[in-house]
Amino acid sequence: MDMSSREIRMPLNEVVAVLRDLNEFVVSLDRLGSRQASGTADEHTVGKFIADWDVARRLARARHVISVALDAQLSEEDNAEIDALCEQGYFYGTDSAVRPSTDQSS
Secondary structure (H helix, E strand, O other): OOOOOOOOOOOHHHHHHHHHHHHHHHHHHHHHHHHHHHOOOOHHHHHHHHHHOOHHHHHHHHHHHHHHHHHHHOOHHHHHHHHHHHHOOOOOOOOOOOOOOOOOOO
16 A cells, blocks of 8 residues: 555544644653753653653554544555554564664664
């Protein structure tokens, strides 16, 4: 499936909710990283943030919003291909997981 030219429509209120959550996570994790670098936060601080801010549930909701839009607008075969691509991700806690490169220069 050529995904480069495909478009998926989503309700604007759902997009805004997902973007708001993602922005909160990115900004907050950046601030936590800065605090860790300066020595004013330890490894428990990130875990507390994840628990207190309900990060796992909110990320699962974002994934659900996108999945619903894909399911409604693509064929079963296209959705199966996307599911297979998503399963190729790197998952923390698996023996075969190799940390993805953070080098974005290429």
